[in-house]
Structures are given as structure tokens and as C-alpha cells.
Amino acid sequence: MADVYIFLGPEEGEKKEAIAKIKRDVLTKYPDSEAYSFFVGDDEESSYISAVSQPSLFSSHRFIVFKNFENIKKSDETYKATIEAVKSNSDDLTLIIVSSESNKNSIDNALLSASGDNTKIFWELKDEDKKAWISNKVRKEGFQITKDAVDEILSTVENNTEEMKNLVLSITSFLRLKDEKRTIDRDDIELYATRTKGESGYTLFKALGEANLEKALTIVDTIILNDSRDIISALSIVASQFRRIESALKMKKEGKRDDVIYKELTSFSLYSSSKARIGVNFKEKELFRVTMKNYTLEDVRRIIILLGNYDNVVKATSTDNLLLTVEFLVYLIIVNKGRESNLSLNALDLLKSPF
Numbered sequence: 001m002a003d004v005y006i007f008l009g010p011e012e013g014e015k016k017e018a019i020a021k022i023k024r025d026v027l028t029k030y031p032d033s034e035a036y037s038f039f040v041g042d043d044e045e046s047s048y049i050s051a052v053s054q055p056s057l058f059s060s061h062r063f064i065v066f067k068n069f070e071n072i073k074k075s076d077e078t079y080k081a082t083i084e085a086v087k088s089n090s091d092d093l094t095l096i097i098v099s100s101e102s103n104k105n106s107i108d109n110a111l112l113s114a115s116g117d118n119t120k121i122f123w124e125l126k127d128e129d130k131k132a133w134i135s136n137k138v139r140k141e142g143f144q145i146t147k148d149a150v151d152e153i154l155s156t157v158e159n160n161t162e163e164m165k166n167l168v169l170s171i172t173s174f175l176r177l178k179d180e181k182r183t184i185d186r187d188d189i190e191l192y193a194t195r196t197k198g199e200s201g202y203t204l205f206k207a208l209g210e211a212n213l214e215k216a217l218t219i220v221d222t223i224i225l226n227d228s229r230d231i232i233s234a235l236s237i238v239a240s241q242f243r244r245i246e247s248a249l250k251m252k253k254e255g256k257r258d259d260v261i262y263k264e265l266t267s268f269s270l271y272s273s274s275k276a277r278i279g280v281n282f283k284e285k286e287l288f289r290v291t292m293k294n295y296t297l298e299d300v301r302r303i304i305i306l307l308g309n310y311d312n313v314v315k316a317t318s319t320d321n322l323l324l325t326v327e328f329l330v331y332l333i334i335v336n337k338g339r340e341s342n343l344s345l346n347a348l349d350l351l352k353s354p355f
Contacts, residue, residue, distance in 0.1 A: 002093035004086050004114040009102045011122035012240075013161025018120070019096055023063055026094050030061035039305040040068040040078065049081040055092055062093045067308065069099035070106065071301055086114035100243060125161070130154060134164055138184060141172040148186040156193075156200070163240060166233035173229055199223050201237025208238065208333055209245075209291030216330045224323050231326055232315060239307040242300055248288060249297040258289070295337060302338025 005022065007015050026033050034056050038048040048066065056062055072079050085095060087110060097111065102121050104112060112119055125133060131150050138145040153171075157163040171192050175184065193200075199222045207216035223230050244265065251261045262285055295303070310329050317325045332341055 002086055002088065002090045002095055002114070004111065004118060005094075005096040006107060006111060006115040006119040007096060007098045007122060008100075008104070008107075008120070009122035010100060010124050011160050013163075013165060014122045015098060016162060018122075019065060019098075022094065022096065026061060026063045030059070032059040033061035033063050034059045035063045037065045037067065039308055040066070040071045040076075041301050042305050042309070045076075045078055048078055052085045052093070052095065053081050055090065060092060064093070065096045065098060067098040068301070068305065069097050070101045074108075083108060083110050086111055127154075130164070133161055134168060137165060137168045138172065141168065143172055143175070143182055143184050145184040146186065149184045149189050152186050152189040156189075156202075157237065160240070163233065163236050166236050170227070170230045170233050174227065195226060201234035202241070204234050205238045205241040206287055208330070209241075209287050209294065211294045211334050213331065213334045216334060217327055220326050220330055221323065224326065228319050228322050231322065235307060235311070235314065235326075235329075239304060242304050242307070245288065245291050245295070246297065246300045246304060249292055249295075249300060252292065253297060258285075262288070299337040303333050304338075306332060306338045306340070 007018060009015075023035065027035075034051075036048075036051050038044060038051075048064075051062060052064055052066075066078075066082065072082075082095075082097070085093065097107075097115075099106070101107075102123070104119065104121075107119075131147075131154070134150050134153055135145055153164065153167060157167050171184065171189065174192050174195065175188060199219045204216060204219045204223070207219055220231070223234055248261050248265055251264065252258075256264070306329070310325075314322070314325060314329075332338065
């Protein structure tokens, strides 16, 4: 039988770590294993169906991660192929299904049966656990941190460890280059924010939500030119914000009024066991309204997939090419609404030219 895992919930950082560990174990056992990562709704539907349905001709094992499963429909061919794969007697397959949903009832019984004890919900951490997580991560980077600084970090990121990790790494890298100070306080966090001229994943998302290409490109330039490593954290925040927009648009499609959406978005979007308040505040409401006007639910789902596909691309891109790569990503989000393009990266220079 195939080894099936179902990972649910909003905590992206712990999900990623769990997936990485399973992948290491698989590659240790099957060094020639093929590894794939697919997203529900992307343009590689036939490739996923082929990978999950057919044994490999060139390796002894298949390791497949299938993300954004919350967007799948029972009528989709990929859904049918997934069900058939877990019902088969294939012992050369490790399949990890990833969803932001936290309700097991959203998953077919056949999948839950195949996964068994390998079904896990990754809840958002409770406030005290988040603080401990940040403090431990900072210590691993060779620093200490004050309680005020921990609170400041928590106030600037979405509540998942992936974003917390990215911000901690950016801050510690900045301070490591600045001086030998080994205790991070609130002033250091504010200094870091000043150094980036107030630009972050949140200001970038605002420009993207408003579909303001010129402003978004300027923000990307500012972030990367100050410190290229910060763009990873910024894009992680952008992805989280678009996931919130996705949840809002899903509720809107169900016929809910805007005031109800804003009230319910916290628990609906984040499925938090600790019920921490992260919903839409007063300042965000206008941005959410504009973003939902500029992008359809289908647009947002394509954008989330695009950001996921570009995650490793951005991390692997050289410093010399990073600026153009991320600018191109911004173009695909605002102009193409998440659709891939045959336009070359070099052509973006022409788009930016005043002539």
C-alpha cells in the first residue's frame, strides 16, 4: 500500500518541516526516488495524474506532495486519480496531501482511511508558544532577545512559524553585519524597520492588492536593494495575505455580506485552536474591498499557486538576477492575474521603459 499523509491546518512552517523530514527519510531508504510537488489548479494536471497513477520506469519510488487540496473538486480528474492511487496496492508511492482546511470532514473517507494515524492538523501556535518559538530561534542564531522585542516581532508577522522564521533570520543577519551586539531589543527591531524604509511584505501586498504596478515594483526595488534576503520574508507575507483574501472571496461567493466576512474571517481563514485575533481590522477593510474588486477567486488561487512555484526559484536565484526575477513575478500577479507568461524576463525592462 502507498504511504499516505494528510496535513491540514494553517501552520505552514511546521508543515514544511514535517514534509522535509519525510522526504529525507524516503530518500535515505530510496536514494533514486523521484520527487514531485504539485498544486491543485495548476497547469500540470496531466503530469500529476501520470506521476500518482503510474509506477516510475526509472526509479524505485515516487515521493509526491499535492498542495492546496482545499481547492479541489470531486469532479476534478486529479481528485479521481488521487482516490484511485490510495486505493491501489502501490508500495512504491509516498503521497502527502496538504490543505489549509482544519476540518477532517472536508477530506474523503477513502483518503482518511488510507492515511490513518498520518493525518495531522497543524494548528496555529498559542501566544506563549509563539513567543517561546521566536526566543528559541533567535538563540539558535547566536543572539538573546528581550520580551518587548519578541512582542514587536509578533506584531509584524502573520501567526505562522514560516513567517516568524524568515523575519528572525532577516533581523539577525542585519544585526550580525551591523555590530557584535548579542541581545536584541525593541530598538533593534525599529532600526531594522527603518533600514527597510518601512517597506515590507505588507506594503508590497497593499500595492499588489491595489494593482499598482509602478508602486509594487518600487517597493520590491527598495526591499532588495537594502538587503536581498528580506524579499523571502516579504513574499511569504504576501502569500499569507492572499490566502486571507481567498477565504474572504470564498465566503463572498457563498453569499455572505462584507461585514459578516470581516467578522468571521479570523476563525474561517486561520482555523486557530487558540482563537487569536488576526481578522480584518479597520485599516484593512478598504484594502480587502479593493483587492476583492481587482481579483476574482480564480485569480487569487492562481496567484497563490504562482507564489508557491516561485518560492524555490527566488531562493535559488543569484543576487544579480534577483531583482528582475521578483519584478517579473509582480508583473505576473498584477497584469496576468497569476497566469504564467511566455514573456521573457528581459522584456520586463521594456515594460518599465518610458519610451
